[in-house]
């Protein structure tokens with residue numbers, strides 16, 4: 606989905622975006638952008654047509670995210686509505702272009718109307734007591750909370766929802782989302798394991814598809830287990846890419862994935878990291894994991910295409 610405005614509801618939905626360093630315009634992130642980066646080393650901007658470095662642009666986006674979950678493909682929808690005092694109002698998100706199976710990652714409810722002479726209304730979201738759970742599936746329950754002697758009869762509310770299409774989540778994307786959530790709440794060390802899992806979970810099926818025709822299921826499984834993730838990433842993946850006629854995974858990003866792998870082992874074996882992980886490095890590692898999962902997607906597409914051709 607690209608950026609879109611809905612005339613009937615006045616809502617605006619923003620796609621996950623990266624900023625072109627040449628023309629400073631926002632570009633919707635699409636898998637073809639990653640494909641150009643891996644195949645040619647740069648990506649053409651759909652606005653100014655100049656080539657740019659997607660790896661750099663993504664890391665810059667991670668440093669100043671308008672949408673903290675953009676790297677996992679999250680959308681942002683904004684709309685305003687009016688709430689009468691005295692009766693909570695159910696707002697169906699589907700009416701504002703948000704899929705019924707969407708995962709709501711974050712929402713911000715802001716009061717926009719000014720107060721009256723002797724009172725005002727605060728727009729609030731009603732939640733289940735004790736749990737961070739919405740009482741209405743696929744919707745928000747909003748209410749105007751009167752304050753003071755004579756508040757006005759209604760209040761304007763501005764709603765900003767960050768959400769993901771439920772169907773877009775494979776195992777790699779799901780782990781990437783966990784890493785972004787950890788970063789968002791500044792639990793920096795908790796970025797490590799899910800970021801690493803995102804790549805391992807994406808690489809596993811690539812390896813199985815490639816080696817399955819060359820041995821029995823159990824032999825292939827044992828071979829890949831014995832090889833381990835490190836050898837899969839650093840030896841088998843370059844071999845497989847060469848066989849499929851694809852460029853190698855970029856050295857700099859593979860280096861980041863190896864740092865991530867070592868940190869993951871440190872955490873799992875020691876229970877904590879020797880040195881605190883800096884937030885800038887955490888952003889680099891999540892970005893590298895996203896590129897790792899996208900490279901695996903590209904390889905699988907090529908595997909499927911060459912399987913059909915033979």
Ligand SMILES: [Zn+2]
Pocket residue numbers: 625626627628629630650651652653654655
């Ligand atoms: Zn541009």
